[in-house]
Amino acid sequence: MPVLKFYSWSYAAGGCGLIAMVLAEKQIPFELVLVDMAKGDHKTPEYVAKHPFGQVPMIDDDGFILYESRAICRYLAEKYADRGTPLIPTSLPAKALFEQAASIEFANFHPLVGKIMLEAIYKMHNNLPPDEAVLTQAKSDLAAKLDVYEVILSTQNYLGGNEFTLADLFHLAFAPSLAQQGHNIMADRGPNVTRWWNDVSSRPSWVKLQADGIPGIKSTM
Incomplete structure (x- = not known):
């Protein structure tokens, strides 16, 4: 095969x-x-x-x-x-809530994390000064979005319901890398966001990937 x-x-x-x-x-x-x-x-x-x-x-x-x-x-x-x-629910209502959560990540979380990555990491790697005003605003805007996450997560375990899905997993794209570079955008949030993030970012599969890299390759980030 x-x-x-x-x-x-x-x-x-x-x-x-x-x-x-x-x-x-x-x-x-x-x-x-x-x-x-x-x-x-x-x-x-x-x-x-x-x-x-x-x-x-x-x-x-x-x-x-x-x-x-x-x-x-x-x-x-x-x-x-x-x-x-x-990682994707099968019942129609649960799948709709999953897609809602995935849309929340893509529309509200990912664009702001992308701005922070650009200013805090990519520009540094290319010896360019960050735009501190843009960086500060992006972090402030992200904090406001995570305040809404705090409300959502006060009644359920994960962003799309009570089961871990791709919607939660998608948040791992860049937030851990930012934390490694001294920009822990998920720190000091509300108790529900902190509980959720600790759960998502400490899954054994993710911890192993961060330690070993993608199978056969040592992680260098």
Whole structure:
């Protein structure tokens, strides 16, 4: 049987980290194809023919090519629904609440974390000064969003209900990396957010990925 090919960079963070987490939670065998972005592997004609944006991650499932991390996570969670941790509910109401929670993450959490990453991490790595006003505003805006999370999580265990789903997992893309760089955006929040975040970020699969990197590769972030 063909083995799923997972095209990724070398550390368990960002979209690649999300997919690695799903692969671990669902216990899906795969072949890791390391894309050396420093050497421009992601911009070769052969790679761009599969991923027109020339980015990672990407999967090749026996000839079926798929890119964009959240789409890949949903595909794997549904294809392997009978394996490992259930990550997408099956009943219509529960699935609707899951999609609502996933939309909350994508519309309210991810854009602000992206701004913080740009100012606090990417600019530093490229020897550029951060825009402190933008950084401060993004952190303030994120705090306000997490205040709403506090209300939601006061009546349920996770963002989409009482079971862990992809909607919770998606929050792991960059928040842990920011904390490693001294920007712990999840610290000192309300008790419900703190309880939820400690639960999500301490799942054994995620802890192992952060310690060992994506299987076969030591994490460098």
